Amino acid sequence: MYFIHIMENKSYQRRLNLIRQHISSNKCLNRGTVPPVSDDDVVIVDCIRTALTKSGRGLLKDTMPEAMLAGLFEGLVHRNKLDPKHVGDIVIGNCLQAGSGMMTSRMGQFLAKFPETTNLMSVNRLCSSGLQAVMNVAYSIAGRQIDIGIGGGVESMSLYNMNGTIDPEKISEAIFECEPARNCMIPMGITSENVAEKFQVDRKTQDSFAYESQRKAAAAQKSGLFKEEIWPINTRVKDQKGEWKNVTVTQDEGIRETTLESLGKLKPAFKKDGTTTAGNSSQTTDGAAVVLLARRSAAKKLGLNILGRIVSYAVSGVPPEIMGIGPAFAIPDALKLAGLTVNDIDIYEINEAFASQATYCANKLNIPAERINPKGGAIALGHPLGCTGARQFSTLLTEMRRTKKRLGVISMCIGTGMGAAVVVEREN
Ligand SMILES: CC(C)(COP(=O)(O)OP(=O)(O)OC[C@H]1O[C@@H](n2cnc3c(N)ncnc32)[C@H](O)[C@@H]1OP(=O)(O)O)[C@@H](O)C(=O)NCCC(=O)NCCS
Secondary structure, eight states: OEESSOOOOHHHHHHHHHHHHHHHTTTTOSTTOOOOOOTTOEEEEEEEEOOOEETTTSTTTTOOHHHHHHHHHHHHHHHHTOOGGGOOEEEEEOSSSGGGGHHHHHHHHHHTTOOTTSEEEEEOBTBTHHHHHHHHHHHHHHTTSOSEEEEEEEEETTTSOTTOOOOGGGSOGGGGGOHHHHHTTSOHHHHHHHHHHHTTOOHHHHHHHHHHHHHHHHHHHHTTTTTTTBOOEEEEEEOTTSOEEEEEEOSOSOOOOOOHHHHHTOOBSSSTTOOOBSSSBOOOEEEEEEEEEEEHHHHHHTTOOOOEEEEEEEEEEOOGGGGGGHHHHHHHHHHHHHTOOGGGOSEEEEOOSBHHHHHHHHHHTTOOGGGBOTTOOHHHHOOOTTTHHHHHHHHHHHHHHHTTOOEEEEEEEETTTEEEEEEEEEOO
C-alpha cells in the first residue's frame, strides 16, 4: 500500500522507498505493475452497506445512525464468521450528526455486541469521510497498531440536514478579508454552478450525464446487481398517519424512470438562470456502509476472505469555490503513487455530487465513459455525505468481481476544496 502521507513504521518506510525508486526508474509504468503482493498488505475482507433511502420520506427516515451501523456490524460478523474481539479499531465517517457521530457510532458498536476493547473514533472530511475512515483504519493496520479494523460511514440527512447556517457570532471577522476562507462558506450547489460556468459544462451535458446515471442504476437494480452489497436492515418507520410500522429495508430508493425530456424541464435548484437541478444533483439520502480490513497475514491466519487490497491513496487540495474539480487532481495523484496511468484502471467510482463536476473531471482526465460508475452514481443512488466513500467500496468491488476486473479507483470531491482518491486491486 502506498500512501501520500508518510508513515512512521521503519520497515514500511523501507518498502515505500523501494516502490518510489521503482516508480522513478519508470519500470512501473506498464499496465497493472502495482507493488508486489506482501503479507503486510492491507486487504479488504468484506464491504456491505444499507440500502440508500430518500431523506425525509424514505424507509430509513426514522432510523437512528447507531441502528444503521449496528445492523451492518452484525452483518459483517455474520457474513465473515468474525469474532468481534479481533477488531482492534472502528473508524466511522460522518458529517452532520451531533458529536460528529462519535457517540452514536460507539453506541452502534455496543448494540452489535462488540466489546469495549474494540476502540472507535469518527472522522469528518466532508464528502470523503467514509473513504477517510477506511484509510484511517488502513493506516493503523499498516502502522502495526492493529491487525483488523472496520472503516465506514453513516449519515442520516433526515435527522440532520445540510442547511445549518454559520452563526456570525462564531466566526472571526478576519475571514472576510481572506478570500479562500470566505469561500469555504459557499453552498455546494453554487460551487456546482461555478464549475459549470468556469469550465463551460452546459445544461444538456449535465442532464445527459444524469440520465446515464439513472439508466445504469435502474438496469443494475433490475438485474439484482446491488443485492450482494446491500445488507437488509430491520427497522421502524412512521407512516403518513404517524403510526409506526416494521419494515425491512432492502432496496435503493433514489433510482427513478428518467427521460432527457423530463430532466430538461426541471428548474435550476440553486441559482436563477443556473444549470444545476434536482435531476442532475446528488440526492440527499440516509444510509451507512462498512468495510472490513485486515493485514494480509492476519486475514490468512483467521481464514478470512480477501476481496482485494488497498494500493495507494491521495488527498489533493483545490479552490473551495470550485471544490467539484477535486477528483481531477486526486485521481492523478493516487495513480502516480501507484505507478499507474488513467488507462490502467478498469473501473472508476467517482462520486456524482453534481453532474457538472463529475463530467468536468471525467473529461479532464480522458476517462472513457464506460469505465465510470457502471452501476450509476449518487445522482441516482443518493449521497449520504459521510457514508458515500465507504459505500463506493461495496459498489466497486462487487462489480469488479462480477466483471473480473483488476484495478479500480474510488474518488470524490470534498466541500471546502479537496479531492480524494484511492486505488484498489481486486484479488478473488
Ligand atoms: C437539488 C436538491 C435541493 C433537490 O431537492 P428536492 O427538491 O428535495 O428534490 P426532489 O427529489 O424532491 O426533486 C424535486 C423535483 O424534481 C423532480 N425530479 C428529481 N429528479 C428527477 C429526474 N431524474 N427526472 C425527472 N424529475 C426529477 C422531482 O420529481 C421533483 O418534482 P416535484 O416537485 O414536481 O415532485 C437536493 O437534492 C440537493 O440539495 N442536492 C445536493 C446535495 C448536496 O449538496 N450534497 C453535497 C454535495 S458536495
